[in-house]
Amino acid sequence: MARKADKGVVRGDPSRTRALILSAALKEFSENGLGGARIEAIAGNAGVNKQALYYHFGSKEKLYQATLEYGYESLRILDKEAISGTSGPAERMRALVGYFFDTMAGNRPVVWLVSEENRLRGRNLPLSPRIRDFTANFVSLIREIYDEGVEQKIFRPGIDSEQLWITIVSVSYLYFGNIYTLSYIINKNLDDPKMLKARRDHIVDIVLLGIERR
Amino acid sequence: MARKADKGVVRGDPSRTRALILSAALKEFSENGLGGARIEAIAGNAGVNKQALYYHFGSKEKLYQATLEYGYESLRILDKEAISGTSGPAERMRALVGYFFDTMAGNRPVVWLVSEENRLRGRNLPLSPRIRDFTANFVSLIREIYDEGVEQKIFRPGIDSEQLWITIVSVSYLYFGNIYTLSYIINKNLDDPKMLKARRDHIVDIVLLGIERR
Amino acid sequence: MARKADKGVVRGDPSRTRALILSAALKEFSENGLGGARIEAIAGNAGVNKQALYYHFGSKEKLYQATLEYGYESLRILDKEAISGTSGPAERMRALVGYFFDTMAGNRPVVWLVSEENRLRGRNLPLSPRIRDFTANFVSLIREIYDEGVEQKIFRPGIDSEQLWITIVSVSYLYFGNIYTLSYIINKNLDDPKMLKARRDHIVDIVLLGIERR
Amino acid sequence: MARKADKGVVRGDPSRTRALILSAALKEFSENGLGGARIEAIAGNAGVNKQALYYHFGSKEKLYQATLEYGYESLRILDKEAISGTSGPAERMRALVGYFFDTMAGNRPVVWLVSEENRLRGRNLPLSPRIRDFTANFVSLIREIYDEGVEQKIFRPGIDSEQLWITIVSVSYLYFGNIYTLSYIINKNLDDPKMLKARRDHIVDIVLLGIERR
């Protein structure tokens, strides 16, 4: 119970210490990449000693791997409840596309962390098998809804659901991942609430119209 | 005329030296980011002395800026000839979407470099005013074609052409930028020629159906 | 108790480590100046790791500042005991002039370090407020003795005690600071004990005769 | 006659080029020392190409030696005319002390250059035999005047004229060489015209009273 002033560390609560470190690491790795991240900065922001990172995670690279898993986990894309209360494939698909957009909007650091992992050619992914679990369900869910829509003659058939998944991911993900270059080119602040709403509406429309039967 | 074996440097041809450095820098920065890139690696791959980078570009950061500009320039997205020989807005739009996909496919390093610049919050963009020139024309071209299509009652009205531009960029760009994580999640190699073709066809369809009138 | 052979570092005694570094730095900076000093040489002579200098002092420039303060402190010009046991202003002034000469003779590195600081236009002095404390007392002491001598009609009045201080400092300081050029010009080794004694006698005489009433 | 705009170099006038380089070198070496001086800075300030320094002087060290000689030469301490028009040893000695002060006041860079040479332990002096010529006469002149004064029973006998020379040099030289540290300690700007005059008066008095017979 002895709590240090100004610090969030509680002696004798290692899981809390781990959480503090992971949270700080997510920020640092996402902003600076694996190579650019500073162990000292992570320790400082987590309110722990540098050595604590080594005690709990072993090395910078292992901490990065744990952070990547932590990042994917925090997305909770698999949360089916997100689209509960909707009826019909079209409405569900709309909800899903919008939900993914909102998820990305609320987890910018993860967006950059995933970009970093791609630059590392995905070499850390196989080391965290849970990552596939966290994400694969989203693909299944899209397939489910799409198939249902095709059956009900609402969606046109012949679309590969994995392609559709990539498209749904793309139209939200890239917006946030490349928000600075996109904003610069058209000289508008894409982070403005109005722009965010416009984007959300646009992608829901485009995806739905792109797959609907006519 | 005296050319060193294995090296690309020719005494007295500084513009060639600069080009060699920029080419090597594009590869290094795109693979490792600004912080992770190694000056020594760039110099080695360019076949020049480490100090030459400082003589010609001043610092690592300035070289990065020059490389970013060089990368955008090499995309040549503005090349209108790409869609010459096409007739009608629909066909032109199809050609444009496909052309952008092909451009990304052929310029992977630039894709990563742009991701890196976003992680740096776009701080280097204002330093290279030419970058906007290289890219803004692409936005205009999309608007032109779209407006023409609306006029001809081929495309549905009410779509913001900048949103459309972002979408067109997204569905191609993210595929290459996140190819490793996407491949891992669905356990398929997205770099396979068949997959590339499938993706190209998919995005052309989705975009067109998403904007066409019905 | 585990002490490394040849090295002066004792684990767990950081103040000793700092002292070792400062001592080595005084030698190196005084002989080579700020720009010419080598971090590696200081670390080597102190028997510590190069990085230890950065851990304890932050940068070369900050180490230089700490060294400057350390140098002034080691002069201990303020030590009033130096002239204890003397009676009368004349005798005290003689003792003081001689004492300052001896101090300079025994602290050559500090003499050069102060020259270096002058070439740097004194830019580091304001950063170490203690330096003024170390030196200002000497000025006061001279004024005290001088005033006493004037009161007792031993010294002639009208001399500015700060000018007198500069003169006392000059006739000793420059001898050591410029000992190489002076020796060369008159082709004599001014570091010879006989020459040192001659100089000491000369300056005591000159200063006293220069201020005595007649 | 072809003169480059903005530059002081005249094609085909090597002695002028040498002079420009030496002048710039005096400034640079005096402000930054041998190690701290930058070849590029000297070339830039002289308005010549870096390579010109090598053409004319061979190396940085040799340029430093030439600059040292140039510096001593420019003092022209040997100029007897400085004290022409004076009558009697006392007046001549006063004139001489004041003249040396004025010389130092007007040649600050040389003062620092000589300090630098002392830090280099005078290793470059033997390489420039003319330096002794430039300075030795000043010692002789002091001896002459002093001996004359002793003969005329104006000065007290028994003073070593070389010691007297060092003292005369000291009370002026140190004032300028250490002007920053001295100013800081007493918190006054010693470069102020009033202070300069006060110092000049003080040293003339002190030296004369210090050697006069009573």
Next chain:
DNA sequence: TATGAATGAGTCTTCATTCAT
């Protein structure tokens, strides 16, 4: 002579990691 370009040997500094308490 003059100059832009090129080079290799350093030099400061950073950083992940480990040690000892």
Next chain:
DNA sequence: GATGAATGAAGACTCATTCAT
């Protein structure tokens, strides 16, 4: 588990010097 101190390897950058025209 936690901490201050210590370390070795490496990286960005500088600089005197030289080459080729």
